[in-house]
Amino acid sequence: FLGRTVDEELLEELEEVLITSDIGMDTTMKIIGQLREDVRKQGLTTEQQVKERIASIVEGLIDKGENHQICQETPLVILMIGVNGGGKTTSIGKLANKFKQDGKSVLLAAADTFRAAAGEQLELWGERVGVNVISHHEGADPSAVIFDAIQSAKAKKTDILICDTAGRIQTKKNLMVELEKMNKIIGREYPEAARETLLVLDATTGKNAVSQAKEFGEITDITGIVLTKLDGTAKGGIVITIADEFNMPVKFIGIGEGMNDLKEFDPAEFAGGLFNE
Amino acid sequence: MAFESLSDKLQGVFKKLKGKGVLTEADINEAMREVKLALLEADVNFKVVKDFVSAVKEKSLGSDVLESLTPGQQVIKIVNDELVGLMGGANSKLTYSPRGFTILLMVGLQGTGKTTTCGKLANYLKKNGKKPMLCACDIYRPAAIDQLEVVGKTVDVPVFTMRDCKEPEVIAETAVKEAELKGFDVLIVDTAGRLQIDEALMEELVRVKKAIKPHEILLVVDAMTGQDAVNAAAGFDDKLGIDGVIMTKLDGDARGGAALSVKQVTGKPIKFIGVGEKFDALEPFHPERMASRILGM
Ligand SMILES: Nc1nc2c(ncn2[C@@H]2O[C@H](COP(=O)(O)OP(=O)(O)OP(=O)(O)O)[C@@H](O)[C@H]2O)c(=O)[nH]1
Ligand SMILES: Nc1nc2c(ncn2[C@@H]2O[C@H](COP(=O)(O)OP(=O)(O)OP(=O)(O)O)[C@@H](O)[C@H]2O)c(=O)[nH]1
Ligand SMILES: [K+]
Ligand SMILES: [Mg+2]
Ligand SMILES: [Mg+2]
Numbered sequence: 338f339l340g341r342t343v344d345e346e347l348l349e350e351l352e353e354v355l356i357t358s359d360i361g362m363d364t365t366m367k368i369i370g371q372l373r374e375d376v377r378k379q380g381l382t383t384e385q386q387v388k389e390r391i392a393s394i395v396e397g398l399i400d401k402g403e404n405h406q407i408c409q410e411t412p413l414v415i416l417m418i419g420v421n422g423g424g425k426t427t428s429i430g431k432l433a434n435k436f437k438q439d440g441k442s443v444l445l446a447a448a449d450t451f452r453a454a455a456g457e458q459l460e461l462w463g464e465r466v467g468v469n470v471i472s473h474h475e476g477a478d479p480s481a482v483i484f485d486a487i488q489s490a491k492a493k494k495t496d497i498l499i500c501d502t503a504g505r506i507q508t509k510k511n512l513m514v515e516l517e518k519m520n521k522i523i524g525r526e527y528p529e530a531a532r533e534t535l536l537v538l539d540a541t542t543g544k545n546a547v548s549q550a551k552e553f554g555e556i557t558d559i560t561g562i563v564l565t566k567l568d569g570t571a572k573g574g575i576v577i578t579i580a581d582e583f584n585m586p587v588k589f590i591g592i593g594e595g596m597n598d599l600k601e602f603d604p605a606e607f608a609g610g611l612f613n614e
Numbered sequence: 615m616a617f618e619s620l621s622d623k624l625q626g627v628f629k630k631l632k633g634k635g636v637l638t639e640a641d642i643n644e645a646m647r648e649v650k651l652a653l654l655e656a657d658v659n660f661k662v663v664k665d666f667v668s669a670v671k672e673k674s675l676g677s678d679v680l681e682s683l684t685p686g687q688q689v690i691k692i693v694n695d696e697l698v699g700l701m702g703g704a705n706s707k708l709t710y711s712p713r714g715f716t717i718l719l720m721v722g723l724q725g726t727g728k729t730t731t732c733g734k735l736a737n738y739l740k741k742n743g744k745k746p747m748l749c750a751c752d753i754y755r756p757a758a759i760d761q762l763e764v765v766g767k768t769v770d771v772p773v774f775t776m777r778d779c780k781e782p783e784v785i786a787e788t789a790v791k792e793a794e795l796k797g798f799d800v801l802i803v804d805t806a807g808r809l810q811i812d813e814a815l816m817e818e819l820v821r822v823k824k825a826i827k828p829h830e831i832l833l834v835v836d837a838m839t840g841q842d843a844v845n846a847a848a849g850f851d852d853k854l855g856i857d858g859v860i861m862t863k864l865d866g867d868a869r870g871g872a873a874l875s876v877k878q879v880t881g882k883p884i885k886f887i888g889v890g891e892k893f894d895a896l897e898p899f900h901p902e903r904m905a906s907r908i909l910g911m
Contacts, residue, residue: 357660359840362651421863421891422725422836430756452891453729453764454757461756475764506866539725543657543840545868566724569809571842594724594754 343376343387351391351612358574358611359543364581368394388612396608399577401586405602407561410531411441411496414487414523417563418516418553419537421504424565424591426455428537429499430462431591431599437466441496446486447472448479448519449503459501466596479503479515480522487526498530507552517556533560535588540566540573550579559583565591568598572611625911631686642674642689649693649909656908657871659844662878670696694905701874702901706858706883711829716800717790719826721819721854722834723846724807727862727888729758731834732804733765734888734896739800740771747798748773749789751782751822752806762804769893772798782806782818783825790826803828810849819854830857832885835876837864843872844879851880862888865895871908 348369355365371394372387381387415432417425426449433443445463447470449455456472463470471486483500490498502519505512523532534557538546553559564573567590576587587602627648634641646667653663670692673679679688710716718735720728732748739746748766750773752758759775766773774789786803793801805822808815823831833856835843850856859880861873864887873884884899 357841454761457757457760508866541839541842545838570845
């Protein structure tokens with residue numbers, strides 16, 4: 338049995354794989370362009386060689402080396418941000434679980450005071466994982482929740498404070514200003530703490546994720562992405578475009594709704610996953 | 615932004631077409647390449663785009679277009695009409711049971727906006743003189759029942775719950791009896807988000823469907839969804855037979871190509887769009903507006 342030869346049809350098929358995994362057109366063209374060159378220069382002749390080559394080109398775009406790791410310093414404040422329904426609150430529950438298992442002390446701040454029962458949702462996660470949650474009543478100022486949580490974290494010498502925020506569409510000015518304020522409060526009240534700002538992206542998202550990375554990136558210093566819902570059929574390829582355009586590393590992936598369904602991001606595995614059926 | 619430059623480009627191509635007294639096949643091919651890119655950047659599904667472009671091309675190359683006095687304008691019109699045609703179609707309104715008691719079942723992937731949309735629909739129905747009740751069948755997500763209760767309170771619609779019951783079909787069936795008994799005329803059933811490939815949870819929905827025989831099964835789809843929209847929609851439709859789609863989160867800058875894709879693979883109409891988090895942020899769907907949004911014009 339001989340493998341297929343490398344022809345236009347194979348390249349077109351691979352291009353289709355990239356497009357249908359939500360990688361943007363520009364990045365797709367860039368990848369295919371590079372592939373053509375490599376096929377020629379390296380004299381690749383089998384389908385297998387070509388597929389391995391394209392996976393490693395993709396891996397090269399998404400691999401940000403040590404930046405994939407979450408900050409190891411404490412005290413650490415993690416601010417979770419993103420559009421509605423992406424999986425912020427759930428990912429916080431999973432992260433809290435992971436840190437606890439690593440022997441760290443964790444506190445959660447329920448700074449989504451807007452969405453119906455957002456506080457209750459986070460409190461249930463706190464119970465499930467066994468960590469405390471600071472929350473105010475619905476409609477309270479989210480910055481005030483964060484302020485209180487910081488005082489509590491300082492007093493108890495908590496290693497890691499994770500702040501939940503309400504989902505917000507990145508084009509809504511007033512909501513982005515509110516987020517900016519929360520971000521400033523952390524800097525002002527807890528300057529000695531190390532910081533992570535994680536943008537939560539739903540793997541089913543298409544091109545709009547680029548706008549999300551851009552707009553959220555303009556008002557906060559995004560240190561990483563949590564890519565959720567990879568247990569479904571969506572490939573989450575848009576993070577390749579984002580990694581390519583904004584140099585943002587993916588730090589974790591979400592692969593389910595349970596507290597253990599969070600994994601550290603592995604660039605090679607992710608790139609390979611795009612080309613597996 | 616990539617979006618803008620693309621729609622600018624498209625405008626440019628259309629302008630060029632408009633200005634031409636004579637169109638060649640090459641002109642049309644170039645225009646179709648730009649249309650294809652625009653649709654892909656707007657998240658329309660790859661296969662849907664391919665079919666769409668070849669259909670438009672075929673129509674555009676007809677002699678009645680090429681030999682007309684304004685061939686460019688004709689091509690533009692074909693693109694627009696085809697898009698609207700794909701998204702429109704009959705029966706985009708909610709249907710009510712002739713018996714007077716209507717059951718709506720909300721389904722979809724995680725986080726798309728089902729629970730919020732339950733509140734919006736209840737609010738909408740109330741304004742249209744109906745007497746709706748909500749029913750909480752999400753037994754998995756932390757505080758999902760609390761969330762629906764807060765939603766119900768906000769729109770002033772009662773919420774049926776059975777907190778100790780772990781069988782959504784039993785909860786739904788009991789809610790139907792209660793709602794009918796108490797004189798409500800619509801029951802809106804919220805369900806947990808789930809992946810279309812999760813067989814156990816899809817079976818659960820089938821049981822709920824069997825138990826309550828909803829008049830409308832509404833699939834809630836996030837407008838920001840990319841290429842995967844078709845997989846999810848086809849999965850839910852194959853298993854349950856959906857009646858319509860509600861597309862949420864169109865208040866941002868998402869181009870909403872998922873709308874076209876979902877309509878195309880299921881053949882089911884889009885009935886409403888969600889344009890915000892508040893409970894009045896629900897609008898009837900307009901295919902023409904969506905067509906221009908997708909093309910970025
Ligand atoms: N299958 C799957 N579902 C997930 C994953 N992460 C989160 N979810 C589900 O997605 C839905 C939304 O998650 P939330 O954590 O409430 O999302 P959020 O970003 O906090 O939402 P808002 O606060 O409303 O903006 C819930 O049903 C979660 O269980 C994941 O990795 N896989
Ligand atoms: N901006 C905007 N947000 C919306 C819209 N519809 C829903 N949301 C938000 O999206 C998030 C998820 O909404 P939910 O109603 O909890 O979604 P769900 O489908 O019930 O989620 P699960 O039950 O976890 O599957 C919430 O933050 C809602 O406020 C909309 O049309 N526009
Ligand atoms: K989503
Ligand atoms: Mg949340
Ligand atoms: Mg819900």
